[in-house]
Amino acid sequence: MILFDGVLALLIVVLAWRCVTAGDLYLGIVVFIVMGLMLALSWARLDAPDLALAEAAIGAGLLGVLLLSTWRALPGHRRQDRDHPPARKAVRWLAGVASVAFGLVMAALLHALQPDEDAAGALALGRLTEAGVEQPVTAVLLNFRSYDTLLEMGVLLMALIGALLARTPLAPYGAATDDGTDSPLIPVLATTFTPLLLLVGAFLVWAGAYGPGGAFQGGAVLGGAGVVLVLCNRLQGAPEAGILLRLLLVLGVKVFILAGLLMLPLEGAFMAYPPGLTYPIMIAIEFCLATSIAVSLLLLFTGTHGVRVPER
Numbered sequence: 001m002i003l004f005d006g007v008l009a010l011l012i013v014v015l016a017w018r019c020v021t022a023g024d025l026y027l028g029i030v031v032f033i034v035m036g037l038m039l040a041l042s043w044a045r046l047d048a049p050d051l052a053l054a055e056a057a058i059g060a061g062l063l064g065v066l067l068l069s070t071w072r073a074l075p076g077h078r079r080q081d082r083d084h085p086p087a088r089k090a091v092r093w094l095a096g097v098a099s100v101a102f103g104l105v106m107a108a109l110l111h112a113l114q115p116d117e118d119a120a121g122a123l124a125l126g127r128l129t130e131a132g133v134e135q136p137v138t139a140v141l142l143n144f145r146s147y148d149t150l151l152e153m154g155v156l157l158m159a160l161i162g163a164l165l166a167r168t169p170l171a172p173y174g175a176a177t178d179d180g181t182d183s184p185l186i187p188v189l190a191t192t193f194t195p196l197l198l199l200v201g202a203f204l205v206w207a208g209a210y211g212p213g214g215a216f217q218g219g220a221v222l223g224g225a226g227v228v229l230v231l232c233n234r235l236q237g238a239p240e241a242g243i244l245l246r247l248l249l250v251l252g253v254k255v256f257i258l259a260g261l262l263m264l265p266l267e268g269a270f271m272a273y274p275p276g277l278t279y280p281i282m283i284a285i286e287f288c289l290a291t292s293i294a295v296s297l298l299l300l301f302t303g304t305h306g307v308r309v310p311e312r
Contacts, residue, residue, distance in 0.1 A: 061220070190234050238308040
């Protein structure tokens with residue numbers, strides 16, 4: 001497997017170089033998506049399945065679709081732009097060289113680190129029975145370092161607000177049309193794959209208690225189901241968000257904070273859960289976080305304040 005790992009590492013470097021030096025924007029996006037899939041495979045080879053799932057679902061999946069949709073919305077997106085002025089080509093090659101140099105420096109620094117093997121992960125691995133779940137990553141995110149996860153959700157909401165203020169909607173308002181959606185694959189995607197994506201997303205959230213998965217991975221897949229519905233013209237952007245959509249956006253943060261406050265009189269500390277209630281509380285938080293993540297990613301894709309079922 002050493003040969004496979006070496007080829008994989010070399011392929012990632014080549015794809016990264018090609019991504020920043022590609023003369024065509026569309027080609028650069030496609031290469032970026034392929035590189036994301038190779039990165040997911042590399043995380044799997046490093047025994048980090050949670051990161052592999054997140055990279056495949058968000059880095060290569062949703063982000064790739066978002067970049068392609070943005071490219072399609074650009075004026076004259078079908079024009080090939082391989083012929084650039086020399087100065088522009090120089091900037092691309094300079095960016096490529098800088099990226100490779102930065103990667104080599106980071107690799108050298110990481111190789112020089114000498115972590116304490118006895119202390120690495122000792123807290124999570126040694127106190128899983130108290131954490132309420134069997135998965136160390138979930139235990140760290142929702143119990144041992146729950147403040148970090150709460151702030152990450154706040155950052156996601158702020159990113160959504162900033163994107164909505166700065167972007168032009170990719171899912172236009174108004175009545176839906178069938179233009180460009182007459183392919184026989186559209187009904188199959190909307191009616192067959194969307195329920196499967198919802199099921200896989202829910203399973204990943206639930207499986208995060210004892211194996212690879214969790215709110216971010218499951219929420220990304222659930223958000224991908226919404227993206228499929230938008231691409232199939234089963235959902236469209238709306239200028240205003242309804243009360244239900246707003247509640248879903250803040251559901252994860254609200255439940256996270258509420259759970260910590262309600263347990264404060266019992267445990268004497270914020271976000272300290274009673275031993276007998278730790279597992280159900282963390283599962284409830286995980287599903288609420290996944291719901292908010294899915295809705296946030298969907299709105300980041302559409303660039304609209306809300307979504308609705310189109311009138312036909």
